Amino acid sequence: MMMRFDGRFGFPGGFVDTRDMSLESGLCRELLEELGPAISTVDITEKDYRSSQVREHPQKCVTHFYTKELKLDDLERVELESGLAKDHGLEVMGLVRVPLYTLRDGVGGLPAFLCNNFIGNSKSQLLYALRTLRLLREDQIQEAIRASQNIQY
């Protein structure tokens, strides 16, 4: 995920005017601006579409969520070139990997990560992706959510 200009975690993306281009073309443009040149070799298609959500406030908006599996080599290339992205230091303050494990103390890792500050529905999008892409089992996800809710500040 990325740390955004507003101090919250979110996924790369942005507004697309579908009178001008397809959602997927708009997404590729946003990814290029926010993740940098290495993502340009990754093709996003309708097959990568996951879900949509309608938001009524502060203004009506439909968010469309896509996921893409990258080989570790490709991910590392994106990370290495992310500092060259047009929006680096502007919209994007940095990229981070999401820890998909829980440490022996029961809170470090994914539970603690879920206690960070997320924009809009991006935290539920993250959990939805972990579930539907079977990156974690349902009981692991539920346990991480439960542990995150018990963390004291």
Added chain:
Amino acid sequence: MMMRFDGRFGFPGGFVDTRDMSLESGLCRELLEELGPAISTVDITEKDYRSSQVREHPQKCVTHFYTKELKLDDLERVELESGLAKDHGLEVMGLVRVPLYTLRDGVGGLPAFLCNNFIGNSKSQLLYALRTLRLLREDQIQEAIRASQNIQY
């Protein structure tokens, strides 16, 4: 700051056995492992020392805090090479810049960033650095803290 393996934000650093080396040498070793090769040209000395804090639990531990001002060029080089760090993808999940502004809505930027999950005393170290290095005025810091405490989840 960096997103740590445990899902929390913190500063680069680590344990140093002062029977083996000075605090500054140990810090430089940790920075190299966590930030990557570009930091090796940055020399940390006793002049960069800021503060210390004693922690009694879970085990007695003294944290020493150092800050270093980098030119933007040097910071960008560190960011670009951070993916080459030995600990990248292990102890370090990514580097992020801290937004030092507040957006017009009164919460986006530093206030929202302060609502993320921080390890140990790293959030107070961040605020201490902003104050003592005069990166923000005292009233700006207080306002950001106040705004962050009013953010609803």
